Amino acid sequence: MSSEDARSSLIEQVRERFGARAVLTDPADLAPWLTDWRGRWHGRADGILAPADTGEAAAMVGLAAELGVPLVPQGGNTSMVGGATPPEDGSALVLSLRRMSRIRSIEAGSAVVEAGVILADLHTAAADQGQRFPLTLGARGSCTVGGLTATNAGGTQVLRFGTMRALVLGAEAVLADGSVHNGLSGLKKDNRGYSLDHLLIGSEGTLGVLTAVRVKLVPAITSRAVAWVGLSDPQRALALLRAMESVTDRIESFEILPEAALRRVVEHIPAARAPLQGAHSWHVLVEATSTASGSETPEQLLQRLLEDALADGTAADATISSSEGQAEAFWLLRDSISEAERASGMAAQHDISVPVDVMPRFMVEAAQQVERAFPGTEAFGYGHLGDGNIHFHVRAPTGAAAGWPEGNGKAVSRFVHDLVTEAGGSISAEHGIGQMKREELARLLPPARLRSLQAIKHALDPAGILNPGKLIG
Numbered sequence: 001m002s003s004e005d006a007r008s009s010l011i012e013q014v015r016e017r018f019g020a021r022a023v024l025t026d027p028a029d030l031a032p033w034l035t036d037w038r039g040r041w042h043g044r045a046d047g048i049l050a051p052a053d054t055g056e057a058a059a060m061v062g063l064a065a066e067l068g069v070p071l072v073p074q075g076g077n078t079s080m081v082g083g084a085t086p087p088e089d090g091s092a093l094v095l096s097l098r099r100m101s102r103i104r105s106i107e108a109g110s111a112v113v114e115a116g117v118i119l120a121d122l123h124t125a126a127a128d129q130g131q132r133f134p135l136t137l138g139a140r141g142s143c144t145v146g147g148l149t150a151t152n153a154g155g156t157q158v159l160r161f162g163t164m165r166a167l168v169l170g171a172e173a174v175l176a177d178g179s180v181h182n183g184l185s186g187l188k189k190d191n192r193g194y195s196l197d198h199l200l201i202g203s204e205g206t207l208g209v210l211t212a213v214r215v216k217l218v219p220a221i222t223s224r225a226v227a228w229v230g231l232s233d234p235q236r237a238l239a240l241l242r243a244m245e246s247v248t249d250r251i252e253s254f255e256i257l258p259e260a261a262l263r264r265v266v267e268h269i270p271a272a273r274a275p276l277q278g279a280h281s282w283h284v285l286v287e288a289t290s291t292a293s294g295s296e297t298p299e300q301l302l303q304r305l306l307e308d309a310l311a312d313g314t315a316a317d318a319t320i321s322s323s324e325g326q327a328e329a330f331w332l333l334r335d336s337i338s339e340a341e342r343a344s345g346m347a348a349q350h351d352i353s354v355p356v357d358v359m360p361r362f363m364v365e366a367a368q369q370v371e372r373a374f375p376g377t378e379a380f381g382y383g384h385l386g387d388g389n390i391h392f393h394v395r396a397p398t399g400a401a402a403g404w405p406e407g408n409g410k411a412v413s414r415f416v417h418d419l420v421t422e423a424g425g426s427i428s429a430e431h432g433i434g435q436m437k438r439e440e441l442a443r444l445l446p447p448a449r450l451r452s453l454q455a456i457k458h459a460l461d462p463a464g465i466l467n468p469g470k471l472i473g
């Protein structure tokens, strides 16, 4: 049977067994799901398969395996690296998990959540029970728990609660042959060899199709306060973080940005206002929270910590939110950086990490090295200093031709990735590899690790039907 006939046969069989809602083939229904969120990759597919439960997902993957039809697992399609976009040649079908959107159970400390549940809905469901799912990011209104797990997503609370790897207590997934792995029991201790759950976390749809996960919940917060701090350099910012961490475990977020990024946010985002008078070379946003009333409030805590920092010269100036509205206004500045950067022109963007203690020096020196090597560019990093993870942007020279990031910008990205690798870091801290960084991964991953990844992929998906062309597939 030709591959085209195999795809048609799969679509027909799925429609026959599970009804019209289980397959989309109308081009208008398919279109939004065939291009990535950034609009950089455009795929083709004859259809989207959409199971309503784990049984249907298993049957669909089993049929696809029999017919040799590759599948691209997809959640909210918010991948930053083209991870959920099907191949351009139309050889694969999309397997959308969005219909699997039930919260199966919720109890003190954990919830069993289907892969298609939107992150914002999980936040609401947990809050309704006086609890909290402590991971959030800009795409929370669209991204799904399955996608977050498959990319081991991070966000702005990793400092305190870790990435998805720390928040997923077990996973249910359909493997490449259609069999189902059920790791949802929530066992705290289970040493029966390799952890399939942990292999699936961060596997970007290349080892299995996640159908549900048990996630960790923590007590809801009763209050929070956000401080905005001006300081002279990233080294002082890290010193401030270390000083805070040595006296409290209530710091949830610690984000750094340079003056130039703040300036562009204020220029391009109508509601944005600089929180401090005067210019500071660097800025830090710090959030502290509390889960109990009665103790020192987050505002009092930040006040105490910042008084010390101002007194010893670590910080040059600081202000603390006095209302929820002001806290939101500070976060708006941080959350609007990508939008303001997009509005200001083209840039090559990098999601990178280096060891936390190395990061302050890296931020300054890597920017200088890039600007020297590529005259006319402007390089800067911003983001999660406390996680050793920044978004490193290199703005195109004035007058650069359209498509610079995908053209000349590629050489810049290789240069940045080389610097990151020399510093003992990772070319993908949060967003994954997808199709965007596949070649760079193969170029820079230590051979022993690359061979292990390839061996694992081959063992779990020997026919290569899960998310071909992504990560190492």
Ligand SMILES: Cc1cc2nc3c(=O)[nH]c(=O)nc-3n(C[C@H](O)[C@H](O)[C@H](O)COP(=O)(O)OP(=O)(O)OC[C@H]3O[C@@H](n4cnc5c(N)ncnc54)[C@H](O)[C@@H]3O)c2cc1C
Pocket (backbone or CB within 6 Å): 037, 072, 073, 074, 075, 076, 077, 078, 079, 080, 083, 084, 097, 115, 136, 137, 138, 139, 142, 143, 144, 145, 146, 147, 148, 149, 150, 151, 152, 153, 154, 155, 156, 204, 205, 206, 208, 209, 210, 211, 430, 431, 434, 467, 470
């Ligand atoms: C505005 C914005 C802000 C972001 N901020 C952050 C951030 O701060 N931190 C961060 O880590 N990331 C961030 N991201 C990227 C983040 O990785 C994604 O938002 C999210 O994790 C992907 O979820 P999704 O449901 O959209 O997955 P998709 O985009 O649909 O898929 C992503 C990958 O996961 C796979 N996949 C999806 N569902 C499944 C499943 N059920 N089983 C197996 N594989 C699956 C896909 O094949 C693909 O490889 C951001 C994205 C946007 C658009």
